[in-house]
Amino acid sequence: MGAGKTTVGKTLAERLGWSFYDLDEAIEQREGKSIAQIFERLGENTFRKIETAALKDLLRRSQDDCIIALGGGAFTQLGNRKALEKAGAVTVLLSAPVEELERRCQAAGRARPLARNKTRFKQLFQERQQAYALAQFRVETLKKDVAEVAEEIERILGIG
Numbered sequence: 001m002g003a004g005k006t007t008v009g010k011t012l013a014e015r016l017g018w019s020f021y022d023l024d025e026a027i028e029q030r031e032g033k034s035i036a037q038i039f040e041r042l043g044e045n046t047f048r049k050i051e052t053a054a055l056k057d058l059l060r061r062s063q064d065d066c067i068i069a070l071g072g073g074a075f076t077q078l079g080n081r082k083a084l085e086k087a088g089a090v091t092v093l094l095s096a097p098v099e100e101l102e103r104r105c106q107a108a109g110r111a112r113p114l115a116r117n118k119t120r121f122k123q124l125f126q127e128r129q130q131a132y133a134l135a136q137f138r139v140e141t142l143k144k145d146v147a148e149v150a151e152e153i154e155r156i157l158g159i160g
Contacts, residue, residue, distance in 0.1 A: 001072040001121075002104035003094035004141050004149065009069035012150040016159060019066040023074055027054045035071070052079050059087040073124075076131040092153055093135035096142045098125040 006022050013020035024035050027050055031038055038047045051074055058068055068089070074080050075091070084091060096104075102121055132138075137156050141149050 002101035003096055004146065005069035005094055007146055008094060008149045009067045011146050012153055013067040015150055019063060021058050021062060021066060021068045023055055023058065023068060024071045026058055027051060030054055048077055052077060055080050056083050059083055075135065076128050081134065090157065091135040092137045092139055092156065093132050094141050094149065095138050098122055100142055
């Protein structure tokens with residue numbers, strides 16, 4: 001949460017002329033509810049099942065040259081990582097220190113169900129590091145603007 005996945009993803013897709021998909025937006029469209037509402041009404045376990053179904057659907061119907069911004073917890077789910085691997089996706093983690101991610105979430109003012117409690121936010125950050133380490137590439141975002149991060153990913157992809 002707060003790493004810049006959607007912002008960087010949109011910018012990168014635009015630069016490359018690729019399609020962009022935001023998994024959280026796809027979930028909200030499919031379910032007719034916000035992520036916060038899904039969490040509150042159905043709980044995190046049900047949300048994760050919905051998330052996996054939405055990701056698999058996106059991977060099935062998207063073309064090869066596209067960017068998909070995953071939610072902060074999506075990559076921590078083994079089924080999601082397997083689906084991405086099966087699809088031949090290149091995975092890039094956007095990284096920043098937990099304090100910076102927390103600051104960005106607060107500055108965005110968007111209701112993020114798992115970012116409401118500072119202690120839980122930091123705990124999630126620690127819990128997710130092992131899964132995040134499985135991403136093929138890692139790009140540090142601290143003190144970089146969106147264009148710089150997008151350029152770095154272009155270099156990783158061997159484009160530009």
